[in-house]
Amino acid sequence: MxxxxxxxxxxxxxxxxxxxxxxxxxxxxxxxxxxxxxxxxxxxxxxxxxxxLDNFRYVFELPDFKQVLWNTILISVFKMMLFLLVPLILALLLNEVTKRWFSRIIQSAIFLPFFLSWTVLGGVIIELFALNGPINGLIAALQIKPIMFMLDNQWFRGIIVASDVWKGMGYNMIVMLAAITGINATLYEAAEVDGAGRWKQMLHITLPGMAPILILLGVLSLGGILNAGFEQILILYNPTVYTGADVIDTFVYRLGMFSQQFGPAAAVGLFKSVISLVLVSLTYYAAYKYNNYRIF
CATH class of the missing domain: 1.20.5 (Single alpha-helices involved in coiled-coils or other helix-helix interfaces)
Incomplete structure (x- = not known):
């Protein structure tokens, strides 16, 4: 009191x-x-x-729902893996840079896209991968037939994943660099005295020291496994690539706003929320049981 x-x-x-x-x-x-x-x-x-539960039955029996669910899981899993892997590699590489001014320039350049909205980046990406854009210009210079990236389901998925990782990798990289700086420097000194090189120090000191933050980022990303990126996909996609790029969020948007089917749209949203809650709970329990790690 x-x-x-x-x-x-x-x-x-x-x-x-x-x-x-x-x-x-x-x-x-x-x-x-x-x-x-x-x-x-x-x-x-x-x-x-x-x-x-009639709305749930109706939605689950829609012919497009299974494809939408598959698209969501596929895109989200690739995003989740690369969101951990790419920033981790960048953080480890930058940690080895001895010129601090050079490291700061690289960090700023990588972090910059994080501050730009998808409205801006979407226009840039559409122009880059347009049929008469610079990417196809390079392809034509190599005597290869131009590719309609934004109208091809397979290429479009890759663009969605790569562009999202490019936009957000700077944030996770900074978080991981902060985790590295929190590791006790005497551990590196002791390892160097014992004859451990930079590779062994990274494997046995840096990565274990980063384990808690990696687990935390993994828990948070797994909870959003059904969030494949509504704003990004809504801005970039078109009816031609619905088969490979339509995800739960865009499906709900079209179901509710265009078809005026508010009940089924709410049912899909509730289904997604329940699955996310279960995944977060299971991941948090596994992190606590096998790594003795707790967020709270």
Whole structure:
């Protein structure tokens, strides 16, 4: 009680954030009731007919749903793996750079795309991979037939994954570099005295020292395995590549906004949220059991 009295100004500072969270994060969750209703906008939540699990049955029986679910998992898994692997490699390489000014320039260049919105980057990517864009210009110079990257399902998936990793890898790289700087320097000195080279030091000191942050990033990314990147895909894709690029979020968007099927759209959103919650819980339990790592 004494601590609460002395620190109450700090607790009061949390109030605005809590209010915003309640309004914008928890308030809209009341709309999940639409997943169990034959929702009519004019009738509202209280007068729309309850139909139980019919919306879920309807969605799961749609011919496109299995392909959408597969696209989401495939794109998300590749993004998740590369979001850990690419920043990890970059962080390890930059950690070996002795010229600090050069390291800062590289960090800034890699981190810069993180601050740009997909509205900007989407236009850049579309221009780069257009039929008459610079990428196809290089291909034509090699006497190879131009490729319609943005209209080909297989190429489009690769562009989605690569561009998302390129945009976000700077953030994870900085987080991993921070984890490296937190490792006790005396461990490296002791290893060097014992004759361990840079490779052995990385394998037996750096990587084990980074294990907690790698586990944390893995837990967070696994929880979003069904988030394949709504804004990015919505900006970049077109009906030609729906088969290979349509994911749960864009599917819900088209189902709710274009087809006005609010109940089925809410059902898909609830399905996605439940799966994400289960995955986060299982991953967190595994991290605690096998690595004794806890976030809280």
């Amino acid at each position: 004494r601590t609460l009295k002395t620190e109450y100004p700090l607790h009061l500072m949390l109030v605005p954030g809590l209010i915003v969270t309640l309004i914008y994060a928890y308030g809209p969750m009341a709309g999940l009731v639409m997943a169990f209703q034959q929702f009519e906008p004019l009738s509202g939540f209280f007068h729309s007919k309850f139909i139980g």
